Amino acid sequence: MKKVINGVDDVVRDALNGIAAAHPNLAVDFENKVITRAGGPTAGKVGLISGGGSGHEPLHGGFVGLGMLDAACAGEIFTSPVPDQMLAATKAVDAGAGVLHIVKNYTGDVLNFQMAAELAADDGVEVATVVINDDVAVQDSLYTAGRRGTGATVFVEKIAGALAEQLVPLKSVVDVATEVNERSRSFGIALSACTTPASGKPGFDLPDDEVELGVGIHGEPGRRRAPLGTSSELVNVAVSAINDDLPLAGHDLLVMLNGLGGTPLVELYVAYDDVATQIAALGGRIKRQLVGNYITSLDMAGFTVTVCRLTDDLTSLWDAPVNTPALRWGV
Amino acid sequence: MKKVINGVDDVVRDALNGIAAAHPNLAVDFENKVITRAGGPTAGKVGLISGGGSGHEPLHGGFVGLGMLDAACAGEIFTSPVPDQMLAATKAVDAGAGVLHIVKNYTGDVLNFQMAAELAADDGVEVATVVINDDVAVQDSLYTAGRRGTGATVFVEKIAGALAEQLVPLKSVVDVATEVNERSRSFGIALSACTTPASGKPGFDLPDDEVELGVGIHGEPGRRRAPLGTSSELVNVAVSAINDDLPLAGHDLLVMLNGLGGTPLVELYVAYDDVATQIAALGGRIKRQLVGNYITSLDMAGFTVTVCRLTDDLTSLWDAPVNTPALRWGV
Numbered sequence: 103m104k105k106v107i108n109g110v111d112d113v114v115r116d117a118l119n120g121i122a123a124a125h126p127n128l129a130v131d132f133e134n135k136v137i138t139r140a141g142g143p144t145a146g147k148v149g150l151i152s153g154g155g156s157g158h159e160p161l162h163g164g165f166v167g168l169g170m171l172d173a174a175c176a177g178e179i180f181t182s183p184v185p186d187q188m189l190a191a192t193k194a195v196d197a198g199a200g201v202l203h204i205v206k207n208y209t210g211d212v213l214n215f216q217m218a219a220e221l222a223a224d225d226g227v228e229v230a231t232v233v234i235n236d237d238v239a240v241q242d243s244l245y246t247a248g249r250r251g252t253g254a255t256v257f258v259e260k261i262a263g264a265l266a267e268q269l270v271p272l273k274s275v276v277d278v279a280t281e282v283n284e285r286s287r288s289f290g291i292a293l294s295a296c297t298t299p300a301s302g303k304p305g306f307d308l309p310d311d312e313v314e315l316g317v318g319i320h321g322e323p324g325r326r327r328a329p330l331g332t333s334s335e336l337v338n339v340a341v342s343a344i345n346d347d348l349p350l351a352g353h354d355l356l357v358m359l360n361g362l363g364g365t366p367l368v369e370l371y372v373a374y375d376d377v378a379t380q381i382a383a384l385g386g387r388i389k390r391q392l393v394g395n396y397i398t399s400l401d402m403a404g405f406t407v408t409v410c411r412l413t414d415d416l417t418s419l420w421d422a423p424v425n426t427p428a429l430r431w432g433v
Numbered sequence: 434m435k436k437v438i439n440g441v442d443d444v445v446r447d448a449l450n451g452i453a454a455a456h457p458n459l460a461v462d463f464e465n466k467v468i469t470r471a472g473g474p475t476a477g478k479v480g481l482i483s484g485g486g487s488g489h490e491p492l493h494g495g496f497v498g499l500g501m502l503d504a505a506c507a508g509e510i511f512t513s514p515v516p517d518q519m520l521a522a523t524k525a526v527d528a529g530a531g532v533l534h535i536v537k538n539y540t541g542d543v544l545n546f547q548m549a550a551e552l553a554a555d556d557g558v559e560v561a562t563v564v565i566n567d568d569v570a571v572q573d574s575l576y577t578a579g580r581r582g583t584g585a586t587v588f589v590e591k592i593a594g595a596l597a598e599q600l601v602p603l604k605s606v607v608d609v610a611t612e613v614n615e616r617s618r619s620f621g622i623a624l625s626a627c628t629t630p631a632s633g634k635p636g637f638d639l640p641d642d643e644v645e646l647g648v649g650i651h652g653e654p655g656r657r658r659a660p661l662g663t664s665s666e667l668v669n670v671a672v673s674a675i676n677d678d679l680p681l682a683g684h685d686l687l688v689m690l691n692g693l694g695g696t697p698l699v700e701l702y703v704a705y706d707d708v709a710t711q712i713a714a715l716g717g718r719i720k721r722q723l724v725g726n727y728i729t730s731l732d733m734a735g736f737t738v739t740v741c742r743l744t745d746d747l748t749s750l751w752d753a754p755v756n757t758p759a760l761r762w763g764v
Contacts, residue, residue: 104624104641104734106700108663113703116664120702123709124690124724159698179699293435310435332439333447359455366694366731367490368510369437371451372444378454393455395726400697401734403435430761 103302110299114156114176121163125427128166134190135183137163138173142194148266148275149173149195152204152259153188154211155180157298158319161255161397164428170263171204171426179298179400180320182210188218192227200228200272204258204279206251207235230272232279234258236286236408238347239316239324250318253358253408254286256396257420260429264422278419282410287348289340290324290406292317294364296399315339319362319399319406333369337376340407341384348411351385356410356420358391363398365405370394373405381409390420396428434633441630445487445507452494456758459497465521466514468494469504473525479597479606480504480526483535483590484519485542486511488629489650492586492728495759501594502535502757510629510731511651513541519549523558531559531603535589535610537582538566561603563610565589567617567739569678570647570655581649584689584739585617587727588751591760595753609750613741618679620671621655621737623648625695627730646670650693650730650737664700668707671738672715679742682716687741687751689722694729696736701725704736712740721751727759 107113114135121137122130129140143149152162153175162174172195175183192201201222205215212233219229234251243250262279292314295304305321308314313336316324328339344350359374361367374393381388389412397406410416423432438444445466452468453461460471474480483493484506493505503526506514523532532553536546543564550560565582574581593610623645626635636652639645644667647655659670675681690705692698705724712719720743728737741747754763 104644104661106624106664106667106696106704106736108665108703108707113699116706117699117702120704120706120709120724123719124702124705124722156699157697159702164698293437313435330435333437334439336437363697364695364732365437366488366729367495367726368444368448368487368731371448371455371490372439373437373451374455375447375451376439378451388454391455393451395698398697400699401695403732405437431764433762 103297105299107299113299114178118176127425131190134187135176136173136187136191136194137166137176138194139167143172143197145197146199146269147197148199148272149197149201150204150263150266151191151195151201153183154206155182157400158397160428165259165426167426168433169267169422169424170259170429179300182214185214185217185221188215189221192218192222192229196227200230202262202272202275202279203229203231204255205231205233206255207233207248208245209247228272230276232258232276232283234283236283236288238287238343239289243318244322245320252290252319253288253360253397253406254283256358257286257356257410258282260424261416261419264419282416286408286410287344288406288408289343290317291315291336291340291404292362293403295321296402298400317404319397321399321402333373334376337373337380341377341380344407344409345384350381350409353386354389354412355381355386356390356412357381357388358396358408359393360397360406360408361395362402362404363395364401364403370405377407389417434628436630438630444630445509449507458756462521465518466507467504467518467522467525468497468507469525470498474503474528476528477530477600478528479530479603480528480532481535481594481597482522482526482532484514485537486513488731489728491759496590496757498757499764500598500753500755501590501760510631513545516545516548516552519546520552523549523553523560527558531561533593533603533606533610534560534562535586536562536564537586538564538579539576540578559603561607563589563607563614565614567614567619569618569674570620574649575653583621583650584619584691584728584737585614587689588617588687588741589613591755592747592750595750613747617739617741618675619737619739620674621648622646622667622671622735623693624734626652627733629731648735650728652730652733664704665707668704668711672708672711675738675740676715681712681740684717685720685743686712686717687721687743688712688719689727689739690724691728691737691739692726693733693735694726695732695734701736708738720748
């Protein structure tokens, strides 16, 4: 195992130190491993929190800032944060208008966020939860009952975050987050496994000439193994799976071609060319797009495709100003 | 070899298609493999061009846009663009105020840009050239006479690009680009080799427990091999090499911790924590910083550190608005 680390048990702490040093707009509560906006919560604004295992950077800490999250809880690598972290984050961002928990659908995350919400309610904080479950690859998975949550998380955090800046009630933020999740679908393909610092070896074996179709962002098995194939063939599997579940024809779309960490950007652009061509051929109209590493799986090679059916309102919220380490425009 | 491509010879063309589809603010001349700003040149503004082999994305196409480059020439993977591409780019961005060629110091790039400059001069376009040579690792290298050009290229493109937006004369843009290059130093460390599509196998052999200290961005040999070591130990080699060449004590600094493509962002933050700590211990004052993948070497694992001694004027130009795929603020 070759990693740029100081010790297997120090990765998350050291990375949080690096995040604090790199991003003056963020503040880090090191005891609770919570990243918040510097300057604290905005009076009267619904607070938005997410979190999950580390190793998926920039998710979630890279999405904290104006127009997106108020706080992110960092678990250990590929391990849910604990309820105490989530409770600390909830209290840190509560400004009297309630707090939304944006939770990717993994069993540990769901249970821990639920416990944190109950503890927060005991302390008088109104909490609502939206569970993200956009991954069409499998119905149940290694760490999940129901569909896994993946790329739609970025869309929900951005769009719900933009609406929250307008100081609307908690229910409105919940509604738009729910709407974005329901209108979004994802599918991922791995060319290689990733290696966690703790295990020191690849999380699964993948022959040199095969890919995992429908892989999860921790390397969970997908639908099946297949020969490597061209970019066009791989993208076709992903786009077809999404289109079978949520037809794209005639819709305005937001599309993300996301790298899993180990795939060079030049290859992501090759894949995005195929995504754009194939979605157009299906009759979808791409109006907004992201290409890059937004939800990674450490050093895994491969990509995920996420598509959201837009409305005019959702497009406006997507275009609204955002100032985070990983997404920034309009400011 | 596992890559998301359609064919070894199609990578650059397909990636340019993907870039054009992903970034509506950019335009692509596919015949010449030149990326420009959509909307053409700004009257009276010095045009800024860079370019080089592909495989280093987002460099250079990801730095085309308001406040940075006017055009980027994309060579084949790790191969200099040819003079005809550079000439086409030069003519495309010429708005009567002259054109600056920003050239990383690799022999092929230098010779080809020189020929393009002569051809452009024959056509009546005033061209100036600044060669970037910030890498302190080795005096000469596999593809270079003199020091290699690496991370300072991003600083030069940003700062000279900001000044050019003020419609100053070509000489002023040349002077600031030269100043930034002279005030900047870099050092890189590889944990693994990268694999080009054409070769299909890693460019060099690196034992499981060793790193290449002072590696070039195409995998060129550095100063020496060494045991892997901790993040703190690796960063110390890089920061010490820079500080030995350009003492940092008492200076305001711009710092980039750059990933070479295959290292997860969480590890880059771990390394940046060590960079910030060690530079502070040396008496340097970090005023601005970038952490992420800005000049990559395909899927190489490892990082580079680049430091620039700031002045108040350079800081203001760094902070000026920029709107490119890879750097965006103030707009």
